[in-house]
Amino acid sequence: MVLTLAALLLAVVTPRFAALLPGAELKSYSRQTAALLRLARSQAIASGEEVTLELDSQARYSRISGQKTPSSWPEQITVSFDDTAHARGAELVFFPDGSASGGTLQIAGRERRYRIEVHWLTGRISLHD
Secondary structure, eight states, X not given: OHHHHHHXXXXXXXXXXXXXXXXXXXXXXXXXXXXXXXXXXXXXXXXXXXXXXXXXXXXXXXXXXXXXXXXXXXTTOEEEEEEOTTOOSSEEEEOTTSOBOOEEEEEXXXXXXXXXXXXXXXXXXXXXO
């Protein structure tokens, strides 16, 4: 009886939890995106081939080259990409030597914004508030 009540309470409260912490989804998505970039860099180094992260702002998704299923962006989050001179359109390319085309992703919610920088020479990915 107690377990049933606890499960029912958890099922009702959990969807509302994100509303209690408005910045939690944005922060979580920003961390996931930084992890996706690190994965793309690691794949490029391990495979010895270029790996591209495609960003589609109209369809609201990002995808690593060779990945069938894209990662959708949450509705209340916007993503923009400021690339360096070496970038190819709305793509971020990681090279086998660990370097990248470079650029900055801006991930914004209603009241907050995160910045993910990808250094062109080292491929280093850094997340900033």
